[in-house]
Amino acid sequence: MKVETYTIEGYQGKERGALIAENEEWILVKHIPIDYVIDGYRVYKKKYIKKRKSKTKEEKIARVLKLKNIRLERPANFKFGNDLEMLAWSEQTYGLFEFQDNDTELFYGTICATADTNFIINMIKANGKIIPEYDYEFTTEEIQVIAFESDYFESIRLLMNDELKRSPKLKKIS
Numbered sequence: 001m002k003v004e005t006y007t008i009e010g011y012q013g014k015e016r017g018a019l020i021a022e023n024e025e026w027i028l029v030k031h032i033p034i035d036y037v038i039d040g041y042r043v044y045k046k047k048y049i050k051k052r053k054s055k056t057k058e059e060k061i062a063r064v065l066k067l068k069n070i071r072l073e074r075p076a077n078f079k080f081g082n083d084l085e086m087l088a089w090s091e092q093t094y095g096l097f098e099f100q101d102n103d104t105e106l107f108y109g110t111i112c113a114t115a116d117t118n119f120i121i122n123m124i125k126a127n128g129k130i131i132p133e134y135d136y137e138f139t140t141e142e143i144q145v146i147a148f149e150s151d152y153f154e155s156i157r158l159l160m161n162d163e164l165k166r167s168p169k170l171k172k173i174s
Helices: 056-067 083-094 151-166
Strands: 003-008 015-022 026-031 041-045 049-053 097-101 106-115 118-124 143-148
Touching: 003 056, 015 041, 015 056, 083 097, 083 106, 083 143, 106 151
Parallel strands: none
Antiparallel strands: 003 015, 003 049, 015 026, 026 041, 041 143, 097 106, 097 143, 106 118
8 A cells, every 4th residue: 555645736735645546647546634534536637746755654644544454446437537538437426526626626516518628517516506507618627636435525415416306407416
């Protein structure tokens, strides 16, 4: 097990995760928000990582995670792809996606429309309400991190599904 700390362009703090897999463009980790706590997955876009390290502190965290019998496995059917393919995978798997842009803003949503590397989302707010065709056209260049299965992600998912049940004109997302 290898734990790494990442310095990401534009982020004030550092990010930490237990390495699961990587390719030329991406790094998949189990996210470690603090000390020995695992909370979901993160997929970091390598071109935004300024520094990557694994030293004494990370080795100690890895040791504790091993003692806790934490398993590092890829999520079912996960495979690296381009930004839109991975957002689509998250939406198909969980009913929504989460990404962080290069302004370090966090977005939850579903794909509304795509054109080349541009896309529009149906944004999901923190209360689970859906804003159809959110008034902003994103580019895949803006995406720095894609995340899923964190406690907060699952909470937004529950709220979204509850909102969908309450509003008969909206389609339930599984």
